[in-house]
Amino acid sequence: MKRINIVIEKTADMYSSYAENVEGIYGGGGTAEEAKQSVLDAIKILKENNSEENIPEILKGDYSIRYHFDVESLLQYYKGMLSNPAIEKITGINQKLIHQYSKGLKKPRQKQKKKIEEGLHKLGRELLAIEL
Numbered sequence: 001m002k003r004i005n006i007v008i009e010k011t012a013d014m015y016s017s018y019a020e021n022v023e024g025i026y027g028g029g030g031t032a033e034e035a036k037q038s039v040l041d042a043i044k045i046l047k048e049n050n051s052e053e054n055i056p057e058i059l060k061g062d063y064s065i066r067y068h069f070d071v072e073s074l075l076q077y078y079k080g081m082l083s084n085p086a087i088e089k090i091t092g093i094n095q096k097l098i099h100q101y102s103k104g105l106k107k108p109r110q111k112q113k114k115k116i117e118e119g120l121h122k123l124g125r126e127l128l129a130i131e132l
Contacts, residue, residue, distance in 0.1 A: 015031060
């Protein structure tokens, strides 16, 4: 299946989003959530307001979207759902350090980024296995 890679990152005064592999798809907002929605709206507008031959091939038919966040944006995006103690529990990274990452006071090393990614993926797999 085709995949659109969306980058969401914190800039000096806002959050920006763009499709890494599709030209002309950009968004932004005051929060990571707004930037995510903005880029999804841009895809929808591009598809609705262009003739078939002007729509990028990747947007025709089925495709999936993969989000690439910088750590600060990711932690801000999920702040209302995952507390620092919860992130510490799933990643093994100290809450104080998580807080510093989420505020942009420190930038995580690649090893720390990997721990966060792996912890969230593990949580996702566990949640997908739940039946009620």
